[in-house]
Amino acid sequence: MKRREFLKNAAMISAAGATAAVADDAAKIKDDYKPQGSSLQPEFSVKDGKILMNDGHSVVFSMCHGCVAKCGLRLHVDEKEDRVLRCTGNPYHPLSNVHWASFETSINDALLATTASGEDDRRATVCARGAALPEMIASPIRILSPLKRVGKRGEGKWKKISFEQLIEEVVEGGDLFGEGHVDGLRAIHSDELIDEANPEYGTKRNQLLSFYLYDGRSDIVDRFIKKSFGTVNHYSHGGICGGGFRVGGKIAHNAKGFAHTKPDYENSKFSIYWGTSPANGGNPFQKQAKMVAHARSVNDDFSYAVVDPTLTNAVKFAASDKGRWIGIKPGTDSALAMAIIRWIIENEKYAANYLMQPNLEQAKLAGEIHWCNATHLVITQKGHPDYGKFALAGDEWQVCSQSGKIQSYKINEPAKLYYEGKILLGGEEVEVKSSMQLLKESAHKHSLEEYSKICGVSMDDILWLCENFTKNGRQVSTNVHGGMMHTQAAMSTYAIFCLNTLMGTYGYKGGSINASAGTHGFLKGRYDLESFEGAYKANGLNLSRSGKYYETSSEFKRKVAAGGSGYPAQQPWYPISMPLVNETLTSHAAGYPYKVKALINYMTNVVYGQAGLEAAVLDALKDSKNLPLFIGIDAFMNETNAYADYIVPDGLNLENWALPNSLWGTIAKTSVVRYPAVAAKQDRAADGTVIDVEAFYIAVAKRLGLKGFGKGAFKDKDGKPMDLDTKEQYYAAALANLAFDGAGVKDIDKEDLKLSKISKTMKKLEPFLKDEEKPKVAHVLAKGGRFDDYESAYAGDKTTVKVPAATPAAIYYEPLGGHRHSITGEYMPGTPSLALPVASDGTPLEKCFPKSEWKYLVSSRKSNIQHYYTIVSPKLRAIHPxxxxxxxxxxxxxxxxxTGDTVKITTPYGSQTGEAFVTNGVAGGVISLEHGFGHDEFGARTHFVDGEPVFRLEGAEGGLNHNKLGLLDPKREGKFSLNDWLVGTCARQALPAKISKI
Structure with missing residues (x-):
């Protein structure tokens, strides 16, 4: 029986009983009574298997941005009112369905599958945030005009200005606010060095700081910031979101980028969700929840665990035989992971055939599809110049063969997993150990009982995890996300992903797959949007000191030349991390490594989203002498842009174009796109251009005369110059690349063209497309993107979404283990290890903030309803205020x-009040807070534009913001928020606290 049929029958049974009870009253109703409703007119009806679109209505397939998952949308548009009435899911999009429609399916049949005659796995849904998008577009507190501050920074006083005045002032600078001269972007765009004593800092172009959010439009932003202007200081939100686990994934997978893995949800037999909760958070939020619910409904041999300090929607009583909540003490994830690692090693439950293969070719001969460095030998001799690095003969890693001979890793046989001893290197004997030996020693530093006591997880639960994770072959996996963001996020994630490595699950059906199957190419092909003549290759040290080893700096060399060890650095360096947005404003305020002169903030909200930032830099942010020029770009007034000098209005989601970008949890190539479903609400420039982020960067680039914009900005495949004066020129070229990538898509057929009503949108692009490109671009837009079929995801018992195997998975990670920490001067751990919360110099946090005073720990989690941006939605506030x-x-x-008491939570650097909810669903000693509330902006405060009160929205301030409880690092000189001590990402979990009733 289908789910719909079951629910309908159940409702009929219930209704039958109710009918008998009210029969007498029903008889009194007048015969001519006609019930009235206020439901919307449907966008289409169905007759004889055909979709009949209602007059004046259309269906638009699009991209959601209610959060950062980027699910597919199906919009009901009222053409007469130019208004989106309803959002549901795109039947072609993998994240909106259990099994999605083939790209070759006609729009008629794809829509038909979403109706009552369709299958449950093709319903094409959205979450609450996606459903709320239409009323966000219509919000009365949107910013629609360019604004310039007229009071002090942060006072909330503005005046409207023209787009042309905005561009002139931010480019040319001057005495813009009656506070003295301000350098504009033209003055900052200089080839002079920032600091001749530290040439590695780069040129003054790096004094432009850029924040941005991946929303499908960041490619034009990237083009301007990195290639046309040429600054290295370009940051997404990763450092305050899930950056710690992403760097942990980079370590575990020995990857060049920040790769991580996801479970093959549908075929998994056992998964551990760690710091992420299906149906409550994680990315992809909706897909993850849908697939876990589907698996526990149809797969008898499927079960899962959720490791989290808080019990969320991820584990249900109705499915308690399938899922188990493991309440863990915040910040102790590595203890539980190391306990499982120890048990696996002790009981030899690992995938020995996988671990013993020393190279990829030998792994394939042994029937494997991936490899790891478990057998590779590491120099462990204290004082050796290459301590912590892999033993090399020439440039080849060394292993010990099964016969006991030290050889190159390229041997055509398995190597020994466990080895310790002395080998000849460069004519001298050197002590070495295999990676697996080092892991074993690390895991055995503590007993299972000790690990249990540290993390607060019972021995019964630990053994249950161990047994279930090892009894299902390769069809197991761990999944990690932002709940890991404490001071040991990366090392904890490394240990958790190491469980996948020990079981050899990479690339197996039901095992661990690459986080994304990727997208179709859109930057090259028909048009070259990736490179252009005169493009800069941004270089120099970024403000967060990430991606560079401290030992390469002039500072280190000066200290060594003066007779010292070179340590500690003035502030921590993070050599294996992505650019860290959380370190930028604090580093700028401290003037280390240098100060910036301008900030452009596009849709990023660090003041709200970064734990401890307010306590660290709010005073500096208010000081216009400290940061001379601050430009904000957003559709709403957020907590960060409230301190800006200028605000650029922006379109909101369904009004915008968007191109494919990072999508997590897809098992087939997925390229979701967006085009304006309704007209943008913002003001227009003098030439009629809609004022938005693209218009701003194009206008600034042209005024500065930068390469990559304006006349001859890029070339087609035949070398013909193409102009970039409008966003439509860019998106037309990108969509043509996307449509033609690989084998390309077919031309749109007449029925799809008619039903999609895409011709109106195509008129905006056709002037910039060649004739053969138009029907293919129309096909992509009509279906909301380009999506490979579900069937392409598997080949036998393997997945086609393989974890890259060019480098081996890491049991030992040399970029950490072979290098010293910039503050302590000690070698960093190369294998997974017990890693508990510490300050930047390695001092345990419990020593900095004694448990006698700070008895409890604060943990935060994502909301299943609200995103910080969706607080402007009246419907979502009504559901969850x-x-x-x-x-x-x-x-x-x-x-x-x-429950119901008003309580005050206090940490060493902040306090918040809220309403108590006492529950068994929180681990002992823990205070749990939901993210997305406690706003100071987004309608929570009245601003004044031209003297008139604006932007106020009653109820937007509801609840509390856990990031106001964030810590400053007690061991750093100056004011810096607490970070992961190895990789520098923001630490918002495991905060020491106390609580009292008010």
Whole structure:
């Protein structure tokens, strides 16, 4: 029986009983009574298997941005009112369905599958955030005009200005606010060095700081910032979101980028969700929830665990035989992971055939599809110049063969997993150990009982995890996300992903797959949008000191030349990390390594989203002498842009174009696109151009005379110069590349062209497309993107979404283990190890903030309803207007707190008040807070534009913001928020705290 049929029959049975009870009253109703409703007119009807679009209505397939998952949308558009009435899911998009429609399926049949005659796995859904998008577009607190501050920074006083004045002032500078001269972007765009004593800092172009959000439009932003202007200081939100686990994934997979893995949800037999909760958070939020629910409904041999300090929607009583909540002490994830690693090694439950293969070719001969460095030998001799590095003969890693001979890793046989001893290197004996030996020693530093005590997970639960993770062959996996963001996020993630490595799950059906199958190419092909003559290759040291080893710096060399060791650095360096947005404003305020002169903030909200940032830099941010020029770009007033000098209005989601970008959890190539479903609400420039992020960067680039914009900005495949004066020129070229990538898509057929009503949109692009490109671009737009079929994801018992095997998975990671920490001067751990919360110099946080005073720990989690941006939605606020302070039973008993009480949470650097909710669903000693509430902006505060009060939205301030409880690092000179001590990402979990009833 289908789910719909079951629910319908159940409703009929219930209704039958109710009918008998009200029969007498029903008889009194007048015969001529006609019930009335207020439901919307449907966008289409179905007759004889045909979709009949209602007059004045259309269906648009698009891209969601209610969060960062980028699911597919199906929009109901009222053409007469130019208004989106409803958002549901795109049947072609993998994240909107269990099994999605083939790209070759006609629009008629794809829509038909979403109706009552369709199958449950083709319903094409959205979450609450996606459903709320239409009313966000219509929000009365949107910013529609360019604004310039007229009071002090942060006062909330503005005046409207023209687009032309905006561009002139931010480019040319001057005495813009009556506070003295401000350098414009023209003055900052200089080839002079920032600091001749430290030439590695680069040129003054690096004094432009850029924040941005991946929303499908960041390619034009990237083009301007990195290639046309040429600054190295370009940051996404990763450092304050899930950057710690992404760097941990880079370590575990020995990857060049920040790769991580996801479970093959549908075929998994056992998965551990760690710091991420299906149906509550994680990325992809909707898909992950859908697939876990589907698996536990149809797969008898499927089960899963959720490791989290808070019990969320991820584990249900109705499916308690399938899922188990493991309540863990915040910040101790590595203890649980190391316990499982120890048990696996002790009981030899690992995939020995996988681990013993020393190279990829030998792995394939042994029937494997991936390899790891478990057998590779590491120099462990104290004082050796290459301590912590792999033993090399020439440039080849060394292993010990099964016969006991030290050989190149390229041997055509398995090598020994466990080895320790002395080998000849460069004519001298050197002590070495295999990576697997080092992992074993690391895991055995503590007993299972000790690990259990550290993390607060019972021995029964630890053994249950061990047994279930090792009894299902390769069809197991771990999944990690932002709940890991404490001071040991990367090392904890490394240990958790090491479980996948030990079981050899990479690339197997039901195992661990690459986080994304990727997208179709759109930057090259018919048109070259990737490179252009005169493009800069941004270089120099970025503000967050990431991606560079401290030992390469002039600072280190000067200290060594003066007779010192070179350590500590003035501030930490993070050599294996991505650019860290959380380190930028604090580093700028401290003037290390240098100060910037301008910030352009596009849709990023670090003041709200970064734990501890307010305490660290708010005063500096208010000081226009400290940061002379601040330009914000957004559709709403956020907590960061409230301190800007200028605000550029922007389109909101369904009004914009967008191109494919990072999508997690897809098992087939997925290239979701967006085109304007309705007209943008913002003001227009003098030439009629809609004012938005693309218009801003194009206008600035042209005024500065930068390469890559304006006349001859890029070339087609035949070398013909193409102009870039409008965003439509860029998106037309990118969509043509996308449509022709690989084998390309077919031309759109007449029925799809008619049903999609895409011709109106195509008129905006056709002037910039060649004739043969138009029907293929129309096909891509009509279906909301380009999507490979579900069947392309598997080949026998393997997946086609393979984890890259060019480099081996890491049991030992030399870029850490072979280098010293920039503050302590000690070698960093190369294998997974127990890693508990510490300050930047390695001092345990419990020593900095004694448990006698700070008895409890604060943990935060994502909301299944709200995103910080969606608080402007009246419907979502009506459903979920504020968060509560979830308190463990033991905490409540000790403090005399009961549900409904007003409580105050205090950490060493902040406090918040809220309403208590006492529950068994929080681990002992934990205070749990939901993200997305407690706003100071997004309608929570009145601003004044031309003297008139604006931007106020009652209820937007509901609840509390856990990031206001964030810590400063007690061991750093100056004010810096607390970070992961190895990789520098923001630490928002495991905050020491106390709580009291008010």
């Amino acid at each position: 504020k968060n509560f302070v979830r308190i463990a039973q033991d905490v409540a008993s000790e403090q005399g707190i009961k």
